[in-house]
Amino acid sequence: MSGSFEGTDVVSIRDFSREQIEHVLKLAEKMMPIAKGEEKSVLLERHVLGSLFYEPSTRTRLSFDAAMTRLGGRVLGFDQPTGASVVKGETLADTIRMVDSYSDVIVLRHPQEGAARLAAHFASRPVINAGDGAGQHPTQTMLDLFTIRKEKKKIDGNQVVIVGDLKYGRTVHSLSEALALFGAELTFVAPPSLQIPKEHLKQIESMGHKPRISSSLEDVIGDADVLYVTRIQKERFPDPAEYAKVAGTYRIDLNMLKDVKKDMIIMHPLPRVGEIAPEVDETEHARYFEQAFNGVPVRMALLGLVMGGLK
């Protein structure tokens, strides 16, 4: 598959085969010393990244900035639409055509689903989707896979328990499909009103898997090799008392962790709002900060691949 990434858009994880994703993960591993600043790189020197963030984002934007800068490239763009031509009524298509002429690669975060596909349609340079509304966030999925592989040495055969808002959670749908593609066993834990949508379940079942569904984290946490925690958003609940009850049920604290496997790891796409107690940060299970850092080498690998610096 060498060379086939140059000029490729990264819009949806579904556009990539298992072999292609594995290739990205392997290259990301090689990027580690550069991502940590231990080695210098000029791989993308004289290259410009157009960074268009129509929605606030801390980790995704900063890790793309860090990835590009560590590879010797420059970043231009905006991190909120105010002041951008969007408030003057410019279409996304026009903004993309303009930035396309200023840069070598475009990274886009946008509130509307399908925005990245539209951008890819209008741009001649590769477009990397950094999240489009409730749609796709493929680089998050890749860094999640990278983290599991790095920490557990492999992805297949691991029992991955995913807990939280599985209905609306952006990262959960593409992650669970990718995990199924890689042969991990899945358990979905959520209150019935926020369980994984049927069409996603069907998609995973069509790949030959039979995920477990549960509303009780206590019942399944003992089997977990990986516990993937996502945020439950307050605004999904009409009744604040109901929210408090549900959020409390899935809160990860030391008590919840007393019977888990010794080498179980806890992941979270962050930001967290009380889903994981701060006391858990000090345990051997916590990996969410490493996970956030892993965004840098994974995005370095992708930037290098789509701009042809890496094969």
Add this chain to the structure above:
Amino acid sequence: MKEFKVTPIRNGTVIDHISSGMALKVLRIVGVKDNVSSTVSVLMHVPSKKMGWKDIVKIEDRELDPKELDKIALISPNATINIIRDYNVAEKFVVEVPNVIKGIMRCANPGCITNQNEPVETEFVVESKKPITLRCLYCDRVTAEVAENIQ
């Protein structure tokens, strides 16, 4: 003697085997409004050996374009098109659901970028033809609600 509920037409198109109840949607697709200069006949709830009940639309002095045929196929995949020239059936064919639908439907997802004011045609991949389910190429939303979203 054979009784005709609607007389044969000399030139035009007969759209037969329309799914029962869909005739008015077909009229909307072919753009029959006040300003048509020829006769349009609509038969609804007609007994059919093949389908139980069907609708029929006859449009005089008019042949349909490919986009109109695609739209009809989406809401009524068994419809047959008879092109009539000088009282004879010059061509007869069953409409065909294309593999990709371009520009004739809006996406059912209000959050989809194609529902914003962007200069782009909608595009759907036909995931299943019977029953029809479409996936938006942009936002990935899968929908079976075709009739409501035809433009």
